[in-house]
Amino acid sequence: MSTHDDGKLKCSIEYTLQKIGGKWKTVILWHLAVDGTLRYNEIRSLLPGVTHKVLSQQLKELEEEGFIDRKSYNTVPPKVEYTLTAFGATLLPILKQMHEWGTVHGDLA
Template identity: 70%
Template sequence: MTVQVNEDGKLKCSIEYTLRKIGGKWKTVILWHLGVDGTLRYNEIRALMPGVADKVMSGQLKELEEDGLISRIQYETVPPKVEYSMTELGKTLMPVLREMHRWGTEQE
């Protein structure tokens, strides 16, 4: 296991770091859909995830964007159009997400 020391001098591990980026109930699901389905609009993601509240999903999308895992493009149209897609960094998570998908499918 890789253990790192952050700027506070506290120990942290690579799993902790990863969970800070993709942890939360919906981030991995959002990443999975963008990785498998490609670029999606907000309402398309929303339709794939009926159990998530709008406020929560907006927050999760914003955090994923801030962490550089997804990109958000807003088109100046009426009505406004926003599309989300995985960044190159986000795509590096696909092997992990595929393995999670495989494991979950086997356990169902």
């Protein structure tokens, strides 16, 4: 990540990508926005090709950044749910535009 001599980022887009960059983060955020609260296995089923390690890491980073909440229930088997936070919801206009652009320009057939 390029920075000024004082350590600050040069570009607001760099900042945004630093927070939500990565192959799966925006897709996770989109599904939580559209589908609501989801369990780990529900998220994993929505992301074909994601590994357990990568999904766990992406969820942890999104939680640390305050974009999602993780709620763990003390049950057998363990139950964990993920929900978009109010802060995470501030990304919805961007995610909606990405969705619309991909719908128009993507070859999803």
